[in-house]
Amino acid sequence: LAFLNVAFAQRMYDGSGHQIxxxxxxxxYDGSGHQIxxxxxxxxYDGSGRQLGRxxxxxxxxxxxxxxxxxxxxxxxxxxxxxxxxxxxxxxYDGSGHQIxxADGLRRMQIIVYFYFFM
Numbered sequence: 743l744a745f746l747n748v749a750f751a752q753r754m755y756d757g758s759g760h761q762i763x764x765x766x767x768x769x770x771y772d773g774s775g776h777q778i779x780x781x782x783x784x785x786x787y788d789g790s791g792r793q794l795g796r797x798x799x800x801x802x803x804x805x806x807x808x809x810x811x812x813x814x815x816x817x818x819x820x821x822x823x824x825x826x827x828x829x830x831x832x833x834x835y836d837g838s839g840h841q842i843x844x845a846d847g848l849r850r851m852q853i854i855v856y857f858y859f860f861m
Contacts, residue, residue: 752847765852802858
């Protein structure tokens with residue numbers, strides 16, 4: 743059954759179409775297959791197990807508890823309120839409207855975690 747995990751792996755691509763990572767369940771991997779992080783509830787950890795931050799509702803916090811971003815519908819904002827990007831279906835755009843990535847099979851929250859913590 744190991745082949746089924748590969749078939750259902752969710753992948754992340756950069757703006758040029760190169761695979762930059764994948765998500766299997768709550769674990770995040772880089773393009774080389776090394777685990778770069780995981781999610782446990784609302785908390786995000788790096789590959790070494792150190793907490794990177796958390797997501798509470800529409801607010802994104804770093805490990806120190808400072809707000810680093812906010813989600814408003816499809817739009818992604820910095821802590822200062824500048825639009826950093828947006829999600830349109832499986833496509834990810836920067837604040838200027840240029841496509842910087844594409845998600846294949848990822849849930850919205852997985853894309854948000856990837857955008858704020860692993861891109």
